[in-house]
Every structure is written in C-alpha cells, then in structure tokens.
Amino acid sequence: MVGNASTEGVFIACDILMAQLIIHLNDLKAPSEKFIIRVLDEKHLFVLPDAAGMIRKAISMSRKRNSFQRPS
Amino acid sequence: MPQVRIIAKNFMDMVAALPAMKLDILYENPFICEAILRSLPPLAKKYVTQMLFSEGSITAKLLEEWVLPDGSTKHRVSIDRLVQLRIFTESVESGRKKEKSYRLNPTFQANLQKRITTGGVLPREPMPPSLTGRLPSLEELEKYALEQWECFLLHLINSGQAEKVTSFSPSMMRVFQRGLLSQSKDPKLTESGFQFLLMETNAQLWYIIREYISNSEERGVDPVDLISFLLELSFHMTGKAYNLNTLTDVQRSTLSDLADLGLVKLQKGRNDSWFIPTKLATNLSVSLADSSTRKQGSIVVETNFRVYEYSASKLHSEILRLFSRVEYHLPNLIVAAITKENLYGAFENGITADQIVSFLQQNAHPRVAQRTPSVPENVTDQIRLWETDLNRVEMSPAHLYDDFHSREVFEAACDLAREWSGLLWEDSDKMRVVVKAEIHQNMRDFIRGQRQ
Numbered sequence: 322m323v324g325n326a327s328t329e330g331v332f333i334a335c336d337i338l339m340a341q342l343i344i345h346l347n348d349l350k351a352p353s354e355k356f357i358i359r360v361l362d363e364k365h366l367f368v369l370p371d372a373a374g375m376i377r378k379a380i381s382m383s384r385k386r387n388s389f390q391r392p393s
Numbered sequence: 394m395p396q397v398r399i400i401a402k403n404f405m406d407m408v409a410a411l412p413a414m415k416l417d418i419l420y421e422n423p424f425i426c427e428a429i430l431r432s433l434p435p436l437a438k439k440y441v442t443q444m445l446f447s448e449g450s451i452t453a454k455l456l457e458e459w460v461l462p463d464g465s466t467k468h469r470v471s472i473d474r475l476v477q478l479r480i481f482t483e484s485v486e487s488g489r490k491k492e493k494s495y496r497l498n499p500t501f502q503a504n505l506q507k508r509i510t511t512g513g514v515l516p517r518e519p520m521p522p523s524l525t526g527r528l529p530s531l532e533e534l535e536k537y538a539l540e541q542w543e544c545f546l547l548h549l550i551n552s553g554q555a556e557k558v559t560s561f562s563p564s565m566m567r568v569f570q571r572g573l574l575s576q577s578k579d580p581k582l583t584e585s586g587f588q589f590l591l592m593e594t595n596a597q598l599w600y601i602i603r604e605y606i607s608n609s610e611e612r613g614v615d616p617v618d619l620i621s622f623l624l625e626l627s628f629h630m631t632g633k634a635y636n637l638n639t640l641t642d643v644q645r646s647t648l649s650d651l652a653d654l655g656l657v658k659l660q661k662g663r664n665d666s667w668f669i670p671t672k673l674a675t676n677l678s679v680s681l682a683d684s685s686t687r688k689q690g691s692i693v694v695e696t697n698f699r700v701y702e703y704s705a706s707k708l709h710s711e712i713l714r715l716f717s718r719v720e721y722h723l724p725n726l727i728v729a730a731i732t733k734e735n736l737y738g739a740f741e742n743g744i745t746a747d748q749i750v751s752f753l754q755q756n757a758h759p760r761v762a763q764r765t766p767s768v769p770e771n772v773t774d775q776i777r778l779w780e781t782d783l784n785r786v787e788m789s790p791a792h793l794y795d796d797f798h799s800r801e802v803f804e805a806a807c808d809l810a811r812e813w814s815g816l817l818w819e820d821s822d823k824m825r826v827v828v829k830a831e832i833h834q835n836m837r838d839f840i841r842g843q844r845q
Contacts, residue, residue: 324735325793326794326796327792327793327797327833327836327837327840328792328794329789329790329791329792329830329833330790330791330792330793330795330816331789331790332788332789332790332791332793332817333786333787333788333790334786334787334789334818334825335599335785335786335787336785339785339786341525343786358793359793361825361827362820365818365827367791367793367827370790373788376786377786377788378784380785384782386731388734390722390734
C-alpha cells in the first residue's frame, strides 16, 4: 500500500471542555451531517472545512445559555 | 477584522505630501516658514540655520562632515525631510565628480531671514480692550473649548445626548465619521472609533483637522489656503481678540467651522465681531509629542466591579457605556458596573481587554492613581479572563496526513513541516500529522518525491 492520504479540513486546538462540547454537538447531528473527521486527542480535533462557522456559533450559544444576566 | 489604525499623523507630514507647486506658495508666508522650521528634527534645524545666511549651495560631502560618524542615520533622516519639504533643493553638478549639492529654497530662505532679523508682524493685531470690553479669562476659554470639543465628539459618535447643534453639514459629519463608525443603517463605533475616543484631545484634533483639510477641495477650498490659515492661527495669542474684518471670506467660513470644534470663540461687539483663539488652536503647530499634557483622571474602580467617574460630561458616560452598564447618572458622578455582557459587547466591536484596562488606568482619579495598581487587580484580571474565554477555541485551516508507509517518510515529513513552521500536531504512534494549509503544496510535492 502506498497510501499517504491527505485530507483537507480545519484543525481545532482547545481545552478538554470545549472539545467535549464539540464532540457532543457532533453526536447530536444526523449521520449525514456529522462534521468531525477525526478526534486526534483530547484537546485536538479535525473537522470538515465548512464546519468552523457553525461551531463558533454553537459555542457562543452555549456561553449565553450558561451566563446569568440580572434583569434590569 | 480590518487592521485600520488611526495614526494621528503630524501636520507636517501632510504639508510634506503637498505637490511642489503648492509648497512653494506656502513658503511665501513667513509664519509658515517659521512653523515649518519649528517642526523640523533638531539636526535639520541646525542645517537650515547654519545655511540661512549663505548664498549658493553646499555639497553633500561637506554637509556630511558636519556630523560625527554615529549620527549618520539622523543626518540622512534630516536631509530626506528637508528635501521632502522642498526646503533643500538637490542638484547634481555636471562635472566629472557628479557631486550632489544642496541649497535652501530661495523663497523660504528670504522669508526666514526677514523673520529672524526684523521679527514678524501678524497680518492682524489684537484688538484693544476698549473696543472689546471684558474678554473671557483663560480658564473660561479653556472650559469653552473643551465643551465645544465634547459637543462635537458627541455628534460624531451619533449619540442623541448632545444639546447644541453643530453647523457642520451632515455630509461633512459623514466624512469625519468615515472609519470611526461602521457604515450601516445603525452606525456603531468600530475598533478604530474606540481607539479614537481614547486618544488625547490633541491627537483627536489632528485626526479631525486632517480629515477636514483633505476634504477641503470638495468644498471648493484650496488646501493650501486652509493649511496656511491654520498655521497662521497657531501664532495668534490665546485669549486675545482679533477682528473678523481682517479675514477673507474663505477664512471666515473656515472660522465658523473651527468655532464648532472649539478652536476659536466668536464674539460680537457693538460694531465689530472678533474671534479669540483658544489653546486648541495655538497648540496646532506644536508637534504631538510636545503637547502631551495629561488630563486629570476621574475614574475610580472598586474591587466589586463598580466604576465611579467624577464627571458631568455626557461624553464620558458614552465612553463608559461602551463596556459597562451605566447605573446612575448624578450631576457630577456617573456610577457604572463592569459586567460580562457589556464587555462581550465591547469585544464584539473589536475593542480589546488591554485597551479597556489601559483606559481605566490612564484615567484613574488622582486619589487612586497614587496607589499601585490603580485599578484593582481582580478587575483587570477578570476583564482579561473574560476576553480569553472568548478565544478558547483556536481554529486553523489544515491538512491531515495519515497512512504513511514507513516511519522514515513520516519523520522526514514532520521535519519538513517543522522547517516551514507549519506543524500543528503530530502523533508518532499512529503516524498522523496535521500541517497548516499554507504548506500543503510543499508537503504534497515532498511526499510524492518520496514515493518514487
């Protein structure tokens, strides 16, 4: 075998919590919409090139859910 | 994020950028010659004064001998500047040596000689007190200037808080706002706009004046007239009254714009009208570095994230509003709280945590400014932590390689990626490597070469 397959994608470096969040997001998706190509290790992921924007949005959503705003 | 920085470029840089023809016209005015001389780097000043009374030109070689060897960079900078401003005209002798030589611009030289030997007289004299009555004191004048300037800034950032209306046309305002506000239906302050607000008054003034001058041609005013008038204005005495009838029509209409900016105060007497230059105007030709008189700060930050600003200014409350929640607005006190939500709003607009922290530190109330740190550490740390919280995930376009058929090729590939500083991640057990997208091409070529 003379493989050397190369895959294009987006490399994500983050902390363990964030990585788990992204993996969780991936698990929620239908099989055709999964975006993680490979979980490299606990802090590094490799995802499809066009998933970056979606991930960012999802992270900021979860941040908003997790913060309390005093009603004014 | 666009990397537009607002550099409050020097007045003289703008003068130097004028076409040669216009510069020659500028030098007809002795005041401008002096203003230009003042703005030069020290070495250049020396050259000009040394050559002032000598006719004819001086060779570049001789000029170079005037400085010690280690001053050669300064020498070159000075010469460049002088040539750029067309104070020096360069000529190359046609002889076989082809030596460069410089001579002073004759108009500039003649005017400066006159100015030094006889002293200059302004085209207008201060009006006698008998005509004007009591004039505002220097303090009153400064207060007026700052008020005007603040009112202008409030208009600039489009807040509905300004009480007075400016006489600037909406189109003129749009010119000023270009680059400071986002160009959308609901204009918001951009990153550079925030930087602008945090700049010192003098630096802000430069920015606005520069826009004003570069836009002058569209209004049918010659930029040369405008520059020479502004420079001339900087030679007037602060707090003295000057009669309006000594001005041309263009100057008079310019003056009403300048009054809006707080550079001059216009007053009307029984028969005459006059203008009184404020400190803002007389500081115009002083270079930025020299005029850094720090305003006294008025902000106290407590460890509970409360911010107290002892100020009646609406502008200050607008600035605070950019990154905190303003809770009370008392006659001389603004109480605000730094909250996560407000900070996130600021970060989204491109304002950085460091900018906010340095703003709080620079404007610390004298009482707390003596303490170190002037802003409680837990607050500054938290501001920075919140910012890093936004950047917990780092993404970069990349290529993943696996299925290497031998360890040698894998290691060679890793080394190559490291050499191009494009290695993002490697796993030597499973022989996988992730590299930046930029070096994908090089990697592919390399691996193809290995395969053969």
